[in-house]
Amino acid sequence: MGTTIKATSSTGIRQKDVLVCVFQRGGADGLSTVVPHGDPNYYLKRLRTAVPRPGNVGGVIDIDGFYGLHPAMKKLLPAFNAGRLAFVHATGLPHSSRSHFSGQAFVEAGVTSTAAINGGWLGRHLASTATSSDSPLRAISVGASVSAALQGGAGPLAMDGIAGFGLGSLQQTPYADTLSALYQGDPRYAGLSEVAFSAMDELKLANPSRYPVSNGAVYPDSSLGTRMAQAAKLIKANAGVDVICIDSEGWDLHINLPAYMPSLLSDLSSALSAFDVDLGARMNDVTVLVMTEFGRRVADNSSSGVDHGTAACLYALGGGVRGGRVYGTWPGLLATTMANGEDLAITTDLREILVQCAARRLGDSTAAALFPGFQPAIAPDLFAQR
Amino acid sequence: MIPVSMPSPTVATSGARRRDVLRAGLALPLLSGLLSACDSDIDAEQRPNPGAKSSTAGGTAPPDPDFHLLRRSSFGVHALSLKALRDIGASTYLERQLDYRSLDDTAVEAAILSRFPLASSAPAVLAAGFPSNSASIVSQLRDATLFRACYSKRQLYEVMVEFWSDHFNIQINKGVIPVFKPYDDYAVIRANALGNFRTLLKASARSPAMLYYLDNYVNLSTAPQENYARELMELHTLGVDGGYSEADVKDVARCLTGWTVDRSINAFKFAPAVHDYGAKMVLGSSIAAGGGIADGEIVLDMLASHPSTARHIATKLCRRFIADDPPAGAVQAVAQTFLGSGGDIRSCLRVLFSSSEFAQAGDAKYARPTQFVGQLVRALNPSLTLPPPGDTFLQSLVSLLGQLPFNWLEPDGYPDRAAYWATTSGLIARWRIATYAVTSGQFDLSELAAATTPNRLVEVAAARILQRPLSGQDRDLILDWLYLQSNLTPDQYFEFTRAPWLVALVASLLISSSSFQYR
Numbered sequence: 001m002g003t004t005i006k007a008t009s010s011t012g013i014r015q016k017d018v019l020v021c022v023f024q025r026g027g028a029d030g031l032s033t034v035v036p037h038g039d040p041n042y043y044l045k046r047l048r049t050a051v052p053r054p055g056n057v058g059g060v061i062d063i064d065g066f067y068g069l070h071p072a073m074k075k076l077l078p079a080f081n082a083g084r085l086a087f088v089h090a091t092g093l094p095h096s097s098r099s100h101f102s103g104q105a106f107v108e109a110g111v112t113s114t115a116a117i118n119g120g121w122l123g124r125h126l127a128s129t130a131t132s133s134d135s136p137l138r139a140i141s142v143g144a145s146v147s148a149a150l151q152g153g154a155g156p157l158a159m160d161g162i163a164g165f166g167l168g169s170l171q172q173t174p175y176a177d178t179l180s181a182l183y184q185g186d187p188r189y190a191g192l193s194e195v196a197f198s199a200m201d202e203l204k205l206a207n208p209s210r211y212p213v214s215n216g217a218v219y220p221d222s223s224l225g226t227r228m229a230q231a232a233k234l235i236k237a238n239a240g241v242d243v244i245c246i247d248s249e250g251w252d253l254h255i256n257l258p259a260y261m262p263s264l265l266s267d268l269s270s271a272l273s274a275f276d277v278d279l280g281a282r283m284n285d286v287t288v289l290v291m292t293e294f295g296r297r298v299a300d301n302s303s304s305g306v307d308h309g310t311a312a313c314l315y316a317l318g319g320g321v322r323g324g325r326v327y328g329t330w331p332g333l334l335a336t337t338m339a340n341g342e343d344l345a346i347t348t349d350l351r352e353i354l355v356q357c358a359a360r361r362l363g364d365s366t367a368a369a370l371f372p373g374f375q376p377a378i379a380p381d382l383f384a385q386r
Numbered sequence: 387m388i389p390v391s392m393p394s395p396t397v398a399t400s401g402a403r404r405r406d407v408l409r410a411g412l413a414l415p416l417l418s419g420l421l422s423a424c425d426s427d428i429d430a431e432q433r434p435n436p437g438a439k440s441s442t443a444g445g446t447a448p449p450d451p452d453f454h455l456l457r458r459s460s461f462g463v464h465a466l467s468l469k470a471l472r473d474i475g476a477s478t479y480l481e482r483q484l485d486y487r488s489l490d491d492t493a494v495e496a497a498i499l500s501r502f503p504l505a506s507s508a509p510a511v512l513a514a515g516f517p518s519n520s521a522s523i524v525s526q527l528r529d530a531t532l533f534r535a536c537y538s539k540r541q542l543y544e545v546m547v548e549f550w551s552d553h554f555n556i557q558i559n560k561g562v563i564p565v566f567k568p569y570d571d572y573a574v575i576r577a578n579a580l581g582n583f584r585t586l587l588k589a590s591a592r593s594p595a596m597l598y599y600l601d602n603y604v605n606l607s608t609a610p611q612e613n614y615a616r617e618l619m620e621l622h623t624l625g626v627d628g629g630y631s632e633a634d635v636k637d638v639a640r641c642l643t644g645w646t647v648d649r650s651i652n653a654f655k656f657a658p659a660v661h662d663y664g665a666k667m668v669l670g671s672s673i674a675a676g677g678g679i680a681d682g683e684i685v686l687d688m689l690a691s692h693p694s695t696a697r698h699i700a701t702k703l704c705r706r707f708i709a710d711d712p713p714a715g716a717v718q719a720v721a722q723t724f725l726g727s728g729g730d731i732r733s734c735l736r737v738l739f740s741s742s743e744f745a746q747a748g749d750a751k752y753a754r755p756t757q758f759v760g761q762l763v764r765a766l767n768p769s770l771t772l773p774p775p776g777d778t779f780l781q782s783l784v785s786l787l788g789q790l791p792f793n794w795l796e797p798d799g800y801p802d803r804a805a806y807w808a809t810t811s812g813l814i815a816r817w818r819i820a821t822y823a824v825t826s827g828q829f830d831l832s833e834l835a836a837a838t839t840p841n842r843l844v845e846v847a848a849a850r851i852l853q854r855p856l857s858g859q860d861r862d863l864i865l866d867w868l869y870l871q872s873n874l875t876p877d878q879y880f881e882f883t884r885a886p887w888l889v890a891l892v893a894s895l896l897i898s899s900s901s902f903q904y905r
Contacts, residue, residue, distance in 0.1 A: 025796070098616065098635070099626050101798055114627070144788040145806050158809035160788070165814055170821065175891060178867040179817065179898050182860055186900035188752075189808060193900070196810040249795055254601045254613040302609030303601065308616070340632075 016363035017287045017320060017386065018235050020244045020275075021122065021149060022224075023108075024268070024292035026252030027100060029306050030313030031296065031344065032261050033073070034087045034326055038066035041333035048304040049257045067326045072265035075273040079317060084276065084283065086323040086382060090311040090331050091348040092294060098308040100252065103293030108148040110351055110371045119152025121370060122243050125358050126153030128366050135240020136198040137206070142227040142234075147245035155195040162208050162230055166200045206239035217278035220270040224248045228271040232278045235286060242362075251292060255305040272317060284319030287361045287383070289354075295344055298333055311344040314353060320361050320384045327380035352379035360385045449748040452476060453854055455739065457905055458707050458751070459483060460541035461760025463853045465768050467541070480739055483542035484732045486580060494537045494772070498530045501775050505530035505568055509594065509652035512565045523564040524792070525781070527571060531791045532780040535756055536763040537770050546579040546731070548756065549706055551791070552799030554590045554622060556599045558792035565652065566595035567792060583699060583729030584690035587622060591686055592654040594647040600797060603646040605639060607662035615639035617797045619689065625701070628694030630669060637666040641673060641681035656682075696724040702802070703734060708743055709750045710803045716743035752804035753905040755787030758816060761905075762897060765851050766829040779828055787815055808903075820897035824890040834882070835889045840868045841876040843892055851896040864895055 035051045036042050037060045043050050051070055052059040060068030061077065067089070069076065079085040095112040097103055106112055110121035118124075126139055130153075139156040141147045150156035159165050167176055176197070183193035211233045219225035227246045234241050248268055253260050268290070276283055295312035311331070316323070331337050331345035339345040355376045359367035360383040368376050449457070452471050457463050459480070471479040482489065498505065504512065504519065504526040512523055531551075535544050554575065558567045570593045578586035590596050597603040600614035615638040620626050644661030647654060656679040665675040669688060673681055689695055700720035704712030719741060720734050727733040738744060753761060759780060764770070773779060784790055794800045801807070824831065833850065837843035844864050848856035865876050871888060874880050882889050896902060 096632070097626075098632060099620050100796065101620075102626055144809070144811060145801075146809055151805075158811035160811040160815075164818070165811065167814070167817060167821075174867055174870050175895070178863055179895060181863050182895065182899045185857070185859055188804075189813070189900050189903065192808055192810065192813060196813050199810055200814065252613075252796075254611060255604055301611055302606050303604035303611055305601070305611070307612050 014285045016242070017285050017318065017361040018241055018244065019122075019357070019362055020228075020231055020246065020286065020288045021147070022246050022248055022268075022272075022288065022290040022315075023104075023147065023149075024251045024290065025100075025104070025247055025249045026292075027103065027294045027296060027308055028251040028264075028292040028312060029253065029257065029261070029296040030089060030311065031298065031306075032257065033070055033265065034089055034313050035060045035068050035070060036066060036089075036330060036333075037062070037068050039330070039333055045299045045333055047300060048302075049300040049306065064326065066330070070261065070265050072262040073269045075266075075269045079273060079276050080324055083324040084319060084321055085315065085317045086321050087326045088314040088316070088348055088353055088380060088382065089326055089328040090344055090346060091314050091328060091350050091353065092311040092346045093350050094346055098294070100293060100308075103308075105148060107291060107293050107350065110354065110374075116373065118372065120147065120149035121354060122147075122149040122245070123152030123156070124370055125362065125364055125367070126150070126156075126243065128370075129242075129362070129364050136195060136202050137234070137239045138242045139245075140234065140241060140243070141245045142230050143245075143247055147247075149245055150243065153243075155191075155199075157195065157199050159199075159230075161226075162203065162233060165203055171200060171204060202239060206237040208233035208237035208239065211236040213274075213278050215277050215280050217274040218270075219274040219278075220267050222267050222271070224267055225271045225274065228275045229278070232275055235279065235282060248290075253296075253305050254301070254307060255303040257300070257305050259304075272315070276317060283317075287316065287318035287320055287357060289357065290315035290317075291350065297342055298338055298344055299342060309343040310339050311346040314350065316353075316357075316382055318361075320386055322382060322384055327382055348380060349374075352376055353382060355379065356383050447855065447857070449854055451745060454745075454748045455480070457761075458744075459545060459739070460764075461535045461544060461757055462764035463761065464764040464770065465850075465853060468853060477740075480542075480736070483540070484580060484735065486540040486543035489539045491539050494534065494539075497772050498533055502526035502530040502533070506572055507568055509565050509569050512568065513562075513649075513652050516562065516565050520564045523568065524558050527558070527568055528781055528791045531571075532756070532759070532784060533772075536760050536780065537772060542735075543580055545706075546735075547575055548791075549703075550575045550579050550586065552794070552802070553702065554586075554593075554596065555794050555797050555799035556595050556792060557795050558595075561598055563595050563598050566593070566598065566647075569593070570595040578731075580732055580735075581730075583695075583724070583731060584687070586731075587690050588683075588686050590622070591618070591642075591645065591682065594652070594654060597645065597647050597654070602642055605643050605645065606660040607640075607643045608660070610636065610639035610643055610662065612636065612639045615642055618642075621798055623689040623698065624692060624694040625698035628692070628698060634668055637668050637673075638685055640664070640666050641668065641677075641685045644679070645682055690729055691725070693721070693725060696721040700724055700734065703738055704743075705802050707735075707738055708741075708747045710805070713743040716741045749901075749904045751905045752808045753903055754800065754802070754807055755784050755789035755812075756791075757905050758787065758903065759783045761902065762819075762823055765853065766823070766831075766893075768850070773828075779826075783819055783823075786819065787812065813903075816903065817898045820894040821891070823897065824893040825887075831886070831889055831893060832883075834893060835886060837882050837889075838879055839877050840865055840872075840874050840880070843868070843882055843889065847889075847892050847896055851893060852899075852901055854901070856896075860899065860901075864892060867895070868892070 037053050054060050054062040054068055061071055062068040076085055093106050093112050095106055108120050109117040111117055139150045139153050141158045144160045146156045146158045170176055180197050183190050219229045231244045250264060291314050292312050295309045296306035297309040300306050329347040331347050335341050351371045351374050355367045355370055356379040358364035358370055455476050456468055456471050504523045538544050556567055558564055574589040574593045600617055601611050602614035605611035612635055616635045619630050624630055640662040644657040646657050661678060663676050666673040668685055673684055700717045701712055703720055704716045708716055720738050723734050723737045789800055834847050837846050844861055868874055
């Protein structure tokens with residue numbers, strides 16, 4: 001079996017981006033991330049958890065006079081200023097659930113009700129852009145389990161570390177052949193085993209471990225940092241990877257947000273920045289999206305935390321991102337402009353962004369049909385057509 | 387792709403080819419000693435082609451009912467337990483397991499008490515040494531949990547302890563939770579795992595570890611904290627489609643204001659000063675103003691006996707014991723029993739295990755990591771000899787496979803569906819562990835090594851590890867592999883004590899095979 005460098009023309013130029021999809025589990029608060037410091041109501045609603053105005057101790061890093069980044073995100077400034085990083089504020093999916101589990105399921109499927117769930121949005125994208133020579137490493141969750149977003153696409157992998165994804169000295173021996181054959185008659189797991197064996201062999205051939213971290217990038221010593229570093233190696237190895245899903249955990253800050261948010265944002269920003277630096281020019285062929293199941297309620301609670309809300313903030317990083325700005329219409333924080341009188345209103349349907357990303361960066365000619373029952377209308381002009 | 391058929395045995399008669407295979411094996415550190423001990427011996431033996439092997443069509447036959455019941459109601463089939471079950475009959479076995487206190491477990495409990503004393507220590511004791519004792523508390527509670535899962539005679543009880551530990555999930559590494567999770571384990575989960583759901587729910591609502599985990603300890607009248615109230619309805623009782631609204635979440639949170647932890651005594655307390663004494667409306671029922679702690683009690687009673695709760699708990703029980711997508715008939719029967727018995731967990735299990743849906747669900751579940759490790763230990767250590775103190779085998783294995791007890795971050799507990807666990811990474815990790823386990827010296831394989839023909843080796847190994855008949859097809863595949871490695875035909879005399887690596891890898895193949903991944 002030869003190495004299959006997919007999505008690559010005969011000249012070795014990729015025809016589409018590798019998508020890295022980072023999911024902030026728990027419902028990340030967008031108001032503490034890309035802070036609307038120019039909206040005085042932010043400071044009236046966030047009595048205990050507001051990030052101070054620019055110029056104050058621990059204050060927001062102003063980026064356009066209205067929005068500013070949380071100071072723990074300063075490592076993302078170079079990418080933002082270089083035009084490779086953008087944010088879309090007040091984005092989400094219109095549904096009424098405040099459950100983490102429903103919210104995650106809806107975002108990963110790209111639907112707004114349980115009944116409408118039919119595989120993951122990336123699974124559908126991968127299925128519609130499948131070719132006969134697809135690599136077994138095409139869709140990877142770097143973690144213990146396969147992201148729900150990848151369900152429905154052929155053979156998504158969970159790869160919890162490159163080093164452990166193989167049988168060591170027993171790989172490609174008669175022992176491995178026998179083990180593979182023992183699964184062939186199994187009614188349930190024959191397919192999974194076949195995927196595992198072909199992916200192990202392909203990975204051994206591509207040998208991503210041989211690619212060192214480049215350009216002096218330093219990944220944080222965290223699970224997210226480790227996963228992002230592995231993603232970079234997989235991309236550098238040209239092993240036919242199209243989509244990588246990665247989880248970032250711990251965003252459910254019902255209490256004491258000011259104590260926890262800086263380390264969460266610092267970890268996320270350091271990992272994204274290291275990835276951007278590490279890949280260097282390869283970022284022209286990579287798009288990173290950072291999303292979450294929902295944002296948090298506008299007013300903070302008495303324990304300096306924030307309860308479940310609606311709209312959140314999406315990050316887009318990559319050479320094909322028209323970066324250096326915050327997209328989306330700011331809905332305002334007045335009782336009359338908030339959803340349910342208390343939540344940040346959604347002004348950009350998340351699916352608009354995902355459709356545009358798939359169409360302009362991922363070579364998906366049927367992207368407009370990616371979300372059943374959803375008709376793309378007006379998306380912010382976030383991605384350049386490659 | 388992977389070759390579909392085994393390489394022809396004649397290829398392997400070349401000594402050079404076979405030594406390459408052996409050398410490849412040598413790079414696996416734990417195998418190296420075994421390999422060097424036996425290489426030259428077998429090299430001298432040239433054997434004819436193994437011609438006459440019977441081949442049974444099809445895969446493994448469905449498990450027999452006794453095996454099925456034992457495997458589902460335990461952390462792994464154990465030879466003596468299977469024999470006992472066959473002797474006394476399924477219903478008597480089940481009743482004895484349900485009456486778990488009558489099963490003498492003193493040896494295991496004594497070992498746990500002496501090795502992992504922090505796992506059963508009171509919060510006040512643990513608080514005195516906190517936080518320097520934090521890592522020890524966490525590790526000892528995990529060890530005690532895995533130790534009981536593998537070695538306890540009260541297997542169904544331990545399975546239910548795991549079930550409720552997931553249902554009322556608490557991630558242990560958060561703030562002061564290490565001080566209180568052992569109490570939650572023995573006073574909430576273990577005390578009620580085969581008892582009454584309402585009692586269990588009320589104990590959980592007052593459990594300091596839960597109050598901290600879902601933030602209710604700071605649920606104040608001035609601005610209610612919704613985290614616990616929401617998960618109480620979504621996860622612990624009604625289920626996400628159980629018929630509650632956002633307004634219900636808010637008013638249940640108000641009912642539970644003031645339910646907190648008194649750190650001076652390290653126990654639950656109701657704090658009247660921060661309770662919201664106003665009137666509330668929950669699930670269409672009004673709760674009068676001025677209620678105090680009774681508000682929360684009324685809500686918990688309402689939730690415990692709600693039909694949506696019965697359906698939710700029944701669905702989860704049937705998912706655990708029958709199938710990932712549980713059959714509606716069984717869910718209905720268990721839910722009715724739940725309602726009719728006032729939440730009696732044993733009554734629910736009796737109905738579940740005697741249902742036709744259960745009987746037809748053989749091999750329908752994929753073993754989660756704790757079950758895989760339990761099956762490994764209970765199959766390969768038939769005397770259930772306790773490991774030496776300080777042994778880290780169990781924790782390191784479940785950690786590698788991603789199911790360390792009390793380590794699931796979100797309040798829904800470890801998933802109970804194959805879709806989550808049956809992954810490429812998970813399967814490969816099991817294959818690696820299989821080889822590690824049989825070459826680690828952890829298990830005594832002398833019974834297998836005593837075999838004197840390949841046929842006998844495979845037969846004994848399958849009986850010990852799978853404890854059910856091996857399909858003819860699988861047996862032939864393993865015999866083919868043995869021939870390829872050693873040129874031994876199936877009935878040829880050979881003392882396998884001379885080739886422990888062959889014995890180990892036959893065991894490893896069986897542990898890695900799909901039938902070992904079922905529960």
